[in-house]
Amino acid sequence: MSADPITPVLTKRWLSPQSWRLATYEKLEGYTAFRKALAGTPEQLVQLVKDAGLRGRGGAGFPAGVKWSFMPKDESKPHYLVINADEGEPGTCKDIPLMMADPHSLIEGCIIASYAMRAHRCFIYVRGEALHCIRRLNAAVREAYDAGYLGKNILGSGFDLDITVHAGAGAYICGEETALLDSLEGRRGQPRLKPPFPAAAGLYAAPTTVNNVETIASVPYIVNGGADWFRQMGTEKSPGPKIYSISGHVERPGQYEAPLGTTLRELLELCGGMKDGIPLKFWTPGGSSTPLFTAEHLDVPLDFEGAAEAGSMLGTTAVQVFNETVSVPWAVMKWTKFYEHESCGKCTPCREGTYWLAQILERMVEGRGTEEDIDTLLDVCDNILGRAFCALGDGAVSPITSGIKYFRDEFLALCDKNRASSPELVGAS
Known part of the structure; x- marks a missing residue:
């Protein structure tokens, strides 16, 4: 694979004038895929997404078609599709530009995915700070309603769908799918115990699928292009295009x-x-x-x-x-302070562990660290990893353990600096 710029798929409309408008979207193949999708059956769509090998773009990489297939076939309870557009991970900035530049690709993806999972309500949960993005999404949803693409009996297909854009409460934890559902229900954003999984009892204790923005925005292209076309990009186990935020x-x-x-x-x-x-x-x-x-x-x-x-x-x-101008311990400390601040406090390993990790790293960066601090950091990380309620704890230890693995010398140098400036320690050595 060469580094030649490839023909864009997900970003192909981004530079078009007023790319966020319905008129622009329709000129560029917009709202053609969902017509095709509504002519088929939900089972055919789930199979198509499975065949294409689309994997969750929110970080976990779980096969989207398999996730969709977990939704029960019967409709004794309402089914919900929830779009996770919380995007709070430091460094992550792909979903907001996608929704700003091409919101209708997400909306069309929502229609197709909702039809495939027999859902008649869809919620797009956007982080509350992204005001401009929320406004643009709301305007796009209004345009879709006005065009007859949302609401009752869409294009005479007999399929009904309502989309609600919800401004999140502005917490990183709400990017975790079950904490997001609690927040969407108006409660404090905290992870739920699983099982039950959202497919069985999610939003309002009804069958729910939570998908990332980029995952759902990829769906119209798969419907139009087909599984084989989608698989021509990427690798065998990870097919398709991806937006890399650099x-x-x-x-x-x-x-x-x-x-x-x-x-x-x-x-x-x-x-x-x-x-x-x-x-x-x-x-x-x-x-x-x-x-x-x-x-x-x-x-x-x-x-x-x-x-x-x-x-x-x-x-x-x-x-x-x-x-090479950046100190690894300093960067790791900055990230750790973020995790300490964003821990929801529900479980002890993460609530207490991130606090102590941040304390130790701050002391080290100030030049007051000891060699034992490195062992203590790793020990605390070991007590958080796999023992926290959700993945926030695991994420919090990643920069520390990998930072020490590759740049232990830099952490040790902070201790040496301490030794050189403390007469009693110099005498002891």
Whole structure:
């Protein structure tokens, strides 16, 4: 695979004048896929998405078609589709630009997905701070209602669908699907115990599917192009295009659409290389909750398997790039303070653990650390990993354990600095 810019799929309308308007969307193949979808059966659509191999773009990479198939066939209870547009992960910035530039692709995807899962209500949960995005989505939903694409008996198909855009309560934890459902119901955003899983008892204790914005926005293209076309992009196990959000020390940060499996070396070519030519030191493949990579990982294929085999996760493909001027312990401390602040406090390992991790890292960065602090950090991480209620705890330890793994010397240097400035310690050595 070369680093030549590929023909865009998800971002193809982004640069069109007034790309967010219904008129522009319809000129560029908009609202053709859902007509095709409504002519088929829900089962055919679920099978198509399974065949295409579309995987969740919110970070977990779970096969979307399989998730859809978990929804019960009977309609004794209402079915809900919930779109997770909370996007609170540090470094993640793909869903908001997608909804700003091309909101109708999400709405059309919602119609198709709702039809496939026999849902007649869809909620788009957008993080509350993204006011401009909420307004634009609301305007697009109004346009879709006016055109007869939403509401009762859509285009005479007998299918009804209502979409509600909901402004979230502004907390990172609400990006966790069950905490999002609690927040949507008007309660405090905290993760629920699973099982029951949302497909059995989600929103209002009814069958619910929660999908990411980019996942659902990919669906109209699959319906129009077919499973084989979709599989021509990306890798065998991670097919399709992906929006990579590149931030940090690069010449042209921004959103770059490329096939799954593209490497950082290729992405750096697309965005003009490292800023001011200062070499790469470390980077995250999928936001701050994914373990760090170093310059040695430039050629790791950025798909779900490639990132995992190299010891990290693809996450949300929020590629944060740091050059040699950045202190790893300082960056890790900044991220840890974020997790400490955003922990919902429901479970002890995460609530207490993130507090102590932040305390220790702050002390180390100030030059008052000891070698024992490194062991303490790893010990606390060990007590959080896999023991917290949701993945926030696991995400919080990722930068610390990977930072120490690759840059232990930098953490030790902070201790040495402490030793050199303390006469009693110098005498002891």
